[in-house]
Amino acid sequence: MQSIFETLIASFLENNVGVANGFLSTELVEKLTQNLLQLEMNDQLKSAGTSNSKLASYDTTVRGDSIYWLDKSHNDIYENKFLELVEDFIRYLNSSCFTGITDCEFHYALYKKGSYYIKHLDQFRNNSGRQYSMISYLDNNWKAEDGGELLIHQVNNNQTISPTQGKTVFFKSNEMYHEVLKTNISRMSITGWLKC
Numbered sequence: 001m002q003s004i005f006e007t008l009i010a011s012f013l014e015n016n017v018g019v020a021n022g023f024l025s026t027e028l029v030e031k032l033t034q035n036l037l038q039l040e041m042n043d044q045l046k047s048a049g050t051s052n053s054k055l056a057s058y059d060t061t062v063r064g065d066s067i068y069w070l071d072k073s074h075n076d077i078y079e080n081k082f083l084e085l086v087e088d089f090i091r092y093l094n095s096s097c098f099t100g101i102t103d104c105e106f107h108y109a110l111y112k113k114g115s116y117y118i119k120h121l122d123q124f125r126n127n128s129g130r131q132y133s134m135i136s137y138l139d140n141n142w143k144a145e146d147g148g149e150l151l152i153h154q155v156n157n158n159q160t161i162s163p164t165q166g167k168t169v170f171f172k173s174n175e176m177y178h179e180v181l182k183t184n185i186s187r188m189s190i191t192g193w194l195k196c
Contacts, residue, residue: 001085005092008170017152017159018170024082024136029165031078033138036108036188039068045110064115065180067107070190082106082190086134090194099194101131106192111148116182119153122193123174130173130193137163138188148183152176163187 004020012018024032039045045066070079083106090101111117122133135150142148142164150161150169153176160181161169171178173193180187 001088002092005089008089008168009093009097012170015157015159016154016171016176017161019161019167020170021164021167023168024085024138024166026166028078028081028085029138029140032082032108032190033140033188035076035078036068036110036138039108040066040110044068045108048109060115061118063117065109065111065117067109067191069105069107070192082136086192086194093194099131100196101194103129103195104192105195106134106190109189109191111180111183111187113183113185116148117180119177119179121174121177128174129195131196132170132194133173133176134168134170134192134194136168136190137165138190139163140165146183146185146187147181148185148187149181150178151181152178163189 004023008018008020008023011020045068048063048065048067070083072080072083083104086104086106090104093099094101123130142162144162148163150163152159152161152171161167
């Protein structure tokens with residue numbers, strides 16, 4: 001995994017957005033996808049809001065995904081494997097870049113056909129804990145006509161990232177305005193933040 005961690009960090013240092021294919025193995029993607037689809041079937045996904053839990057606002061014209069927070073206490077072997085992989089990345093990031101990350105939080109995100117998330121920052125105005133955003137994609141056989149790309153806004157260099165299976169994206173939560181473009185099929189990911 002060290003080479004994939006290096007790819008993620010090197011691409012981040014080059015253009016402020018880290019991208020690495022293969023961060024998640026095919027097997028892990030398949031198991032996490034099965035989990036997410038089962039959660040949807042069991043009606044356990046909740047509409048995602050904007051702002052933190054005390055000030056949350058729910059407006060599908062702003063954000064249309066449904067989420068389920070990952071937690072090791074759920075004792076799901078595959079979710080825990082994902083969280084352990086993130087913890088390995090945090091240790092590597094801290095040792096190589098001295099970032100001081102101490103915690104993380106992640107949730108499944110399901111964008112159904114026609115949904116999107118308008119341009120935004122990931123860091124709350126009243127809480128600067130979120131330092132880096134990470135998104136790992138679960139979509140199998142994504143095609144350009146499926147939509148749902150991540151659009152990251154940068155001066156003279158907007159970047160559109162396809163949500164292909166196993167790919168992970170990494171950027172500063174308080175710097176990179178971004179949006180999820182309208183999806184034409186269901187779009188699945190695990191999204192979260194590295195925190196201080």
